[in-house]
Amino acid sequence: MTPDPASFDAAKSYRERALKTLSYGVSSTPRGRQQPAPIVADRAAGAHIWDRTGSRFIDYAAGYGPLILGHSPSCVIDAVKAELDRGLRTASVHEGEATLAELVCETLPAAQKCAFVSSGSEAIQLALRIARAATGRTKVVKFRGNYHGWMDGVHVAGAPGNDGPGTIGQDPGAAASLTILDWGDTNALAETLNSDYAAVILEPVAVNGGCFAPPNGFLAEARRLTKQHGAVLIFDEVITGYRLALGGAQAVHGVTPDMAVIGKAMGGGLPIGAVVGSDAVMEPVSSGRLLHRGTFNGNPVSIAAAIACISHLMEHAPTLYPYIDGLAAQLETGLRDAAARNGTVCTVNRTGSAVQLALGVAEMRGLADTARADFPATARFAGHLLREGVQIIGRGLTYTTAAHDAGDIAETITAYDAAFKAMADEGGAP
Ligand SMILES: Cc1ncc(COP(=O)(O)O)c(C=O)c1O
Structure with missing residues (x-):
């Protein structure tokens, strides 16, 4: 019609x-x-x-x-309505936070600890901060055509032929510690990585660049090289998390990063994002040494939606x-x-x-x-x-x-x- x-x-x-x-x-x-x-x-x-x-x-x-x-999935809508009936409780500590963290740790191979925020962009910002704190290093490898949200520190090299800022008004200095490489180029990664690098961040499946599966061996080689140089491997699974499979691209491709960033599908339509990672890499935030802030982080309504959505996905995967x-x-x-x-x-x-x-x-x-x-x-x-x-x-x-x-x-x-x-x-x- x-x-x-x-x-x-x-x-x-x-x-x-x-x-x-x-x-x-x-x-x-x-x-x-x-x-x-x-x-x-x-x-x-x-x-x-x-x-x-x-x-x-x-x-x-x-x-x-x-x-x-x-x-209008009834599981998500009902969970949100029930949560609203209990009062908004914005910025309160509540049981849903741990329940959701348990579900995420059960489903994502990389997840031993979680930290919640309200969007994918915020989660990327937090992930890079944790990686820098965990390693005591600053430099980060980012790949052309991978989109990691709109924050100044990573919103560069999004469009072919432009390694610069994604929009006018960005602080060009904010991304100065990034090294930009071609996605999938393992040789370039091998030549670049050294003990100055805190992290390598990548979309394991390049949905934003054109829906590309990773070239053979790329993710495994990124895993090997980051381990060798002591850098944190971060998968940006804001799109692929809970969409490509219950365990995300990391489960589909059999490569477990140190840290993953998720958002979008995890919330079934409500705003939420998360950084997940191994106990070791998440230590700076788990111990409270690193400041993880945000008034709306873990808001009960988004958390309830995510619990309902992930539970449904687990049951019906x-x-x-x-x-x-x-x-x-x-x-x-x-x-x-x-x-x-x-x-x-x-x-x-x-x-x-x-x-x-x-x-x-x-x-x-x-x-x-x-x-x-x-x-x-x-x-x-x-x-x-x-x-x-x-x-x-x-x-x-x-x-x-x-x-x-x-x-x-x-x-x-x-x-x-x-x-x-x-x-x-x-x-x-x-
Ligand atoms: C791979 C990827 N990372 C991060 C983001 C940023 O997420 P948000 O729009 O929730 O800030 C997006 C958004 O499209 C994305 O596709």
């Missing part, structure tokens, strides 16, 4: 109103770039979002990842992960076939339940290919899909959730054809 075009008129007029008082009309810049206009979510259930005009959209943005159980990956595999094939039918050059990469579309490149195996992809055209394609009632992330990323079903997939594949055809009709298809 395609949305009423009035939806987009309503979205545009909301945007005009919002722009008057709300910077960029949104609360996170990428949301403001949605084409033809950022849809205004009035309510959501399962895999669907409705706007105020009553138009329904199949949602594969999934909150930019967190909504692994969809928009043997069927849930194959289910969401299977749906994503159908979208992968559907996208490729629809592009071929419409004569559009593109790449579709998939890792688990994440599918990346990039127009203009016939294959995308690494960041050099990502640099050649036509992301403005990909965003226009996402705009045409939205007109057909399907929401993906504008840079071409799709997440399936446990709430999507076969009907959603069939509707989406029909929408792919219509969107590719619209691109071809406007002469904008690569």
Whole structure:
């Protein structure tokens, strides 16, 4: 069912109103770039979002990842309601914190100790601080195209061809202790690492760069080299944690880092992030020597949501992960076939339940290919899909959730054809 075009008129007029008082009309810049206009979510259930005009959209943005159980999983909603009934208790010590830590330690191979914060970016900041405290060193290796949140100290080298800050206004000095290498380049890592390095931080599966699985041996070699040089190996599993598998990419690829950062899917849609690691590496924070601060850290509502979400994932993992990956595999094939039918050059990469579309490149195996992809055209394609009632992330990323079903997939594949055809009709298809 395609949305009423009035939806987009309503979205545009909301945007005009919002722009008057709300910077960029949104609360996170990428949301403001949605084409033809950022849809205004009035309510959501399962895999669907409705706007105020009553138009329904199949949602594969999934909150930019967190909504692994969809928009209204009863386990999470009930847990949150029950928690609200007990009073907010913001910044209190409460039992849920230890319960969640126990679940995380049970599920993630790297986790012997946890520290909670409210977002992935905060968790990265804390992880690097702990790594520096644990080693007494400062330098950190970061890889091109890996995104580790928006803090000045790591928000660099995100886009191909730009090793500098990710945005205007950053303190260029904040990232001075980073050494930037190509993701997957084990030789460069071997040549770089020495006893000056506190940590190597990486996305074990490069979802942000283009949905790349790690090259053979890369994670194992990073493990060996960091051990050899006494540096902390940090996996940024903010996307892959609880999405790729119950044990994250570290379980899938059989390499256990010293420390991992998680967020997004662990909270089932509520704001939370965590640093987890071995007893040894977490000692500075576990002992109270290192300051881990934050008014909203461990807030009872987010903790309750995360307990409910992880408990559900633990109970259903043997069927849930194959289910969401299977749906994503159908979208992968559907996208490729629809592009071929419409004569559009593109790449579709998939890792688990994440599918990346990039127009203009016939294959995308690494960041050099990502640099050649036509992301403005990909965003226009996402705009045409939205007109057909399907929401993906504008840079071409799709997440399936446990709430999507076969009907959603069939509707989406029909929408792919219509969107590719619209691109071809406007002469904008690569
Ligand atoms: C791999 C990775 N790390 C860290 C972050 C930052 O997380 P947050 O947006 O919750 O601050 C993100 C966000 O997309 C991410 O993809």
